[in-house]
Amino acid sequence: MSFNLPDGLDPVAELLAMGGSTFDGKGVASSGFLSTKEQYAYYQLNGTPLPVAMTKYSLTFTKAGDFKYVCALHDGAGMFAEIHVR
Known part of the structure; x- marks a missing residue:
């Protein structure tokens, strides 16, 4: 799940978490690659x-x-989708 990823970002960099634990709509926030422990072990x-x-x-x-x-x-x-925050 990624918010505001820059265009042209290295695909490998997209696997890494970016930003912090809060988001105000500016900058980048990304979970990075999410996987189960089993998937991770396989890779x-x-x-x-x-x-x-x-x-x-x-x-x-x-x-x-x-x-x-x-x-x-x-x-x-x-x-892709949109989150509505009130």
Whole structure:
């Protein structure tokens, strides 16, 4: 789940978490690659470099608004949406 990723970002960089635990609509916030421990172990065995296994992501919105997000790995398949914060 990524908010405001810059265009042209290295695809490997999209696997890494960016930003903090709060988001006001400015800057970048990203969970990085989310996987189960089993998926992570499989990728490690196959030599695919991944950051630590993360199965949860929490982000607190500090301002009201509509925030578009995208799955950086599946954006080409249309995996994007919008969160409405009041």
